[in-house]
Amino acid sequence: RNSIDSIPARFAAVARQHADRIAVSSDTARWSYAELDGRSNSLARKLVAGGRADSSPVALLMDHDAPLIAAVLGCLKAGRLYLALDPSESRERLLSMLADAQAGHLIADAAHLAQAHSLGGERGRILEFSGAESDPAEIPGFPDPDCGAWLVYTSGSTGKPKGVWQNHAGILRQSEIYGDLIGVRASDRFSLLTSL
Secondary structure (H helix, E strand, C coil), rough: CCCCHHHHHHHHHHHHHCCEEEEEEEEEEEEEEEHHHHHHHHHHHHHHCCCCCCCEEEECCCCCCCHHHHHHHHHCCCCCEEEEEECCCCHHHHHHHHHHHCCCEECHHHHHHHHHHCCCCCCCCEEEECCCCCHHHHHHCCCCCCCCEEEEEECCCCCCCCCEEEEHHHHHHHHHHHHHHHCCCCCCCCCCCCCC
């Protein structure tokens, strides 16, 4: 462990060490660390195709499934903040978050592609991602640990929803504390039930 890592740097180390172990499993997918790494690389490569100058957040409008995990990693590998949108939220809330975040891309799975287009956005800024493509070539360079990793919006119960973000170093530190507190081991499995 090294708290000055970024999430993609930490993931790369784990993926190299445990390439054949199952990283994510759902009703539709069962991917090893190597497979998850390659699938997330394919999205990261699309996001950095024009260079790493674009630092705008990337919104994700996807089912709660394995491709969403690959999309999150792809965004982080590209050095981009991700904003996970809940497809069941009202159109008004989704539009408000997208406008406030000034998301540069909206990534959708096939089930939510029409919804993504209905939310607007310039041509080429909406990308379909199924997690089917894989690219074994590592994305060069890792984001700085102080760079933002995720953006989440408050409920707005006290007014307008506010965007709150967390950086790579903070997320990794929180996961270390949590893992130590409950004694997480390599053989443990976690369910992803709550909103991302």
